[in-house]
Amino acid sequence: MVKIIEDTIEFLKSVPPFEFLDTEVVNSIAVKTSMEYYPKGTHILIQDGSPSEFLYIIKKGGIKVYRKVDTEEVTIDFRSEGDSFGFVSLISGDKSRANVVAIDDTICYLIPKDVILNLMNRYPEVRDFYLKSFMNIYIDKKYAEETSKKTLTATVDKILFTTTVEEIASKNVISVPEHTPLREAARIMCENGISSLVIMNSEGIPVGIITDKDLRRKVVAAARDVNEPVKNIMSFPIISVDAKDYCFEAIVRMLKYNIHHLLVIKNGQIGGIITNHDIMMLQGLSPVTIVRDIEMQQSIEGIISTSKQITNLVGNLLQQGAKASNITRIITEINDRIVRKIAQFAEREFGPPPLPYCWIALGSEGRKEQTFKTDQDNALIYSDPPAGQEESIRKYFLEFASYIKDSLLKCGFPPCPGDIMASNPRWCQPLKVWKKYFSQWIYTPKGESISLSNIFFDFRAIYGDFSLEESLRDYLLNTVKDQKIFLGYLANLAVKNKPPLGFFKTFVVEKSGEHKDKLNIKIKGIAPIVEIIRLFSLEKGIRETSTLERIETLKNKHGVVKDYGEEIIYAFEFLMLLRMKHQYEQVVQGMMPDNFINPETLSNLEKKLLKDTFHLISKLQDILIERYKLMII
Amino acid sequence: MLSIFRKKKKIPEYKGISIAETEFTVVDTELTGLNELRDTIIAIGGIKMKGKSIKMGEIFYRTIKPDRFVKKDSIMVHEITPSELEECPDIAPILREYLSFVRNSVIVGHCISIDIAFLKKAIHRHLKESYEPMAVDTFVIYKWLIHKGLLPENFINNKSLKDVAISLGIEPKELHDALVDAFITAQVFQKIITLLGDIKIYTTQELMDIGNPNISGYMGVEKKQAFQL
DSSP: OOHHHHHHHHHHTTSTTGGGSOHHHHHHHHTTOEEEEEOTTOEEEOTTSOOOSEEEEEEESEEEEEEEETTEEEEEEEEETTOEEOHHHHHHOOOOSSEEEESSOEEEEEEEHHHHHHHHHHOHHHHHHHHHHHHHIIIIIIHHHHHTTSSOOOOTTHHHHHSBHHHHSBOOOOEEETTOBHHHHHHHHHHHTOSEEEEEOTTSOEEEEEEHHHIIIIIITTTOOTTSBGGGTOBOSOOEEETTSBHHHHHHHHHHHTOSEEEEEETTEEEEEEEHHHHHHHOSSSHHHHHHHHHHOOSHHHHHHHHTTHHHHHHHHHHTTOOHHHHHHHHHHHHHHHHHHHHHHHHHHHOSOSSOEEEEEOHHHHTTOOOSOOOOOEEEEEOOOOTTOHHHHHHHHHHHHHHHHHHHHHTTOOOOTTOOSTTSGGGEEEHHHHHHHHHHHHHSOSTHHHHHHHHHTTOEEEEEOHHHHHHHHHHHHHHHTTOHHHHHHHHHHHTTSOOOBOTTSOBOOOOSSTTTTOEEHIIIIIHHHHHHHHHHHHHHTOOOOSHHHHHHHHTTTOHHHHHHHHHHHHHHHHHHHHHHHHHHHHHHTTOOOOOEEOGGGSOHHHHHHHHHHHHHHHHHHHHHHHHTTTTOO | OOGGGSOOOOOOOOSSOBGGGOEEEEEEEEESOSOTTTOOEEEEEEEEEETTEEEEEEEEEEEOOOSSOOOHHHHHHHOOOHHHHHHSOOHHHHHHHHHHHHTTSEEEETTHHHHHHHHHHHHHHHHOOOOOOOEEEHHHHHHHHHHTTSSOGGGGGOOSHHHHHHHTTOOOOSOSSHHHHHHHHHHHHHHHHHHHHHTTOOBHHHHHHHHOTTSSOSSOOHHHHHOOO
8 A cells, every 4th residue: 555665665675785674674764764856967965065964875867976186076986776875974974075966867765864873783784784885985995085195196006906807808819629739729829919828628618728838838848749739738727807806906816826817707708818918018017017026036136126116015005095905915925926036046045955845924924914014924844854864954944044034134024023933943843843833832822832823823835845834734723623722722812902992982092101092903903803713713724824814714614703704804904904004104204114093093984993893803802702711711 | 613713824934935944745635536516535645745855754645435425437547446445434533634744834736726625625524624725736837837948848738647747757657546646746846846946946935936726727827827936
């Protein structure tokens, strides 16, 4: 009978986050909703105007979100039917950050502010949805745009974050069946003027790729029979990138797999090929150029000059609005390559290693969470030496490790104050000693062993024989399994630092001293999340070391992460970005980067997010206390 | 109480009030026919607006037991059968509810004088009260806008709510339910207010001058031609 409300409910039930709610709840929203009509060209919200009192959901038509920066108009987004707007200004109570103009005759449903706030308080799925969409806007767009006014003016990498793969990828993809003779494949490449061919299996699924380089190296140089099928020389599995991804995603993949061609997938189909050449054409200095420079160097001096560009690179990436996790991925990739190159120089200097070894990164480097150049945290594992050769082998690896330490120092990586470096004889050991260390820490978890296990258990192979690292990981996960007492100690540590929120939800800051009125977001925010997630990973025998990758893997395995995983990811991204912004500003001003942030310098929005983050941490800590209550001191 | 002793209702002064601040109730009735002597109200629908904002939850819809015979052909139009109407409550309490729903708002409707005439008669008969609401007629304003050249001249042939709605880009889904008709009329009113805004007409007094349902017949524009703002 009441058809009007039914239509509204039906519409709301088709758009997130309302689609997650029960019909009665949606009904209670619908009766508070009003419907507005905006002819094309109407300004619905105005930049720096009054805050939005409604969440607007577009029923029909479309809008454009844009900002005026000086006299320039920057388009932020277009939204259409089913999308919403006004949320950021509504939730923060700040003046509107952008203009919203109807680009078509537009009808919107308007949901009053109090209804939305009430929903967010009552339904976590609603809060998560808005937090998520808001974080995306915040991280990807608004931040990029706000910072573009600041000090650095380089636009080099901007392109990497604004250009999609699709825009520059070659659409001309030619594929051949896997049994095509090499001669025929080469002829097709020549005729079409292309440098790569996609290889399909009998079911028409792309299984590999061959490039000019493969023909040179695997055919001509190896004097291979040109009648052999392409299958024999193809590279596989085939690495792909989505057409809608930004170019920097393609770069990260090329860096990671050390390849120059990626298959572009559009709507599940082959959409093109993108090469490093395409990307280099697009921009000048970039992560790719830095990596290429590193690869080309033949001496430490060359690497030193290249590695100096990292701060600028971080600045650029921040400026372009990259997510914290993407920035750290690129930095990790570059730093890893610096270490690998230096290790190669060391092998050249001291001769081939007498036994297989593996250079491992620890702590934040092991978790791929470095921002700026941080202290060295590393160690070395080598195969168990045959009887009688222990001393000479030990001597080789210690000299080797000292060389690497000194070289990293020259590149601007300060030594670890706690001397947790491979150059320290204690941390340059054969596999069996490492196993002994690990079991000692786990079986007698007190004092130093807990703090050491926190650093060492995030170990990650950087260079050498990765199977050593794998064996040690197997050993660790087997040993730690069901070690309730040890896990209890870790839980104790993870709940030690309570989030700094006062009774009235104010931030509790340092009362005096150098960091008066500030709070340490590493100790109070980042570390608890890292520690909680590490504990869960050890509980479940997860091999990943980076916090975000751990969360992703744990989502299917750990109840708490299943429930809170998305929230934790956003909280972690937010804290990392906040820290990175802060540290970048310090570095630019010639200061030593630290983790002390004055909450009063944050925007209302950032304050709100920070409070939400601390609440989340507090909730997780309560869950830990509940689970480990017998062991919590 | 006899209506003669009742103080004449204070008519609110709309001179300086903007359309945006004014509360409107868009009203539509379903009738057994158009003969005031013979026919009767069988449903009342209403939806509130503030300015041009339609309040989706502030709606009124009641079906009423008719006090006389319902013609067969109108059953086909309303899809309300006599037996269904038998189930419906008496008109008097519904009219009270209606009055309390529309209180202090300006009534809006398509050819609203017909609805008001039936309501007035019913209220007088069953409640012994007079009903003299402030009202604007969307159809009168629509014609006025055509006459002023703000809507295309060929729109002059549109008479039914459905045709008017379609001409303004509104999809009239299922007509002939008093509430749905009121909702469609509300959307027509939304567009009309916007068009008036384009020629700097913002006050409710001006709106009522243009849209006064008593100023002209609905099918002709003779009186309106003389009407100058």
